[in-house]
Amino acid sequence: MMENEISQKIIGCAIEVHKVLGPGLLESAYQECLSYELEKSGLNVQKQTPLPLIYKDMKLETGYRLDLIVENKVIIEIKSVETINDIHVAQLLTYLKLSGCRLGLLMNFNVLRIVDGIKRLANRL
Secondary structure, X not given: OOHHHXXXXXXXHHHHXXXXXXXXXXXXXXXXXXXXXXXXXXXXXXXXXXOOEEEOOEEEOOOXXXXXXXXXXXXXXXXXXXXXXXXXXXXXXXXXXXXXXXXXXXXEOOOOOHHHHEEEEEOOO
C-alpha cells in the first residue's frame, strides 16, 4: 500500500475518533483511540516508537519518540493545541528527515472540524 492510500485511511480513522470524542482531550487519549481505529482497519501501527538522532558519525539515543507510525511509512504527530505553529511543522519535518519516511500527518484534534486540524507534510528525500 502506498503512502497516499495509507493517509486516506488514517484521515478516515481520525474523523471517526473526532466524531466520537470531540475536541478538548489530552493528546494521549487521541493517540490511543486513533491507534485502535487504525489497527481495526487492518493497518500496522506502532506507538511511541523510539527515534534515534544521528549526528555526523554518532548515534544518540536522546529520547525522541514518534507518536504513531503506520505501515512503517507514514508518521502521525498528534496535537491537542489551540493552533498549529511553525515549530510543530518543523518538528514533524525533522522526524521525517531522521526516520527516512516520506509522508507525515500533523493532526490537531483541538478543533471543531478535524479536517481543519490536519496538515500533510512530505519529506523530499
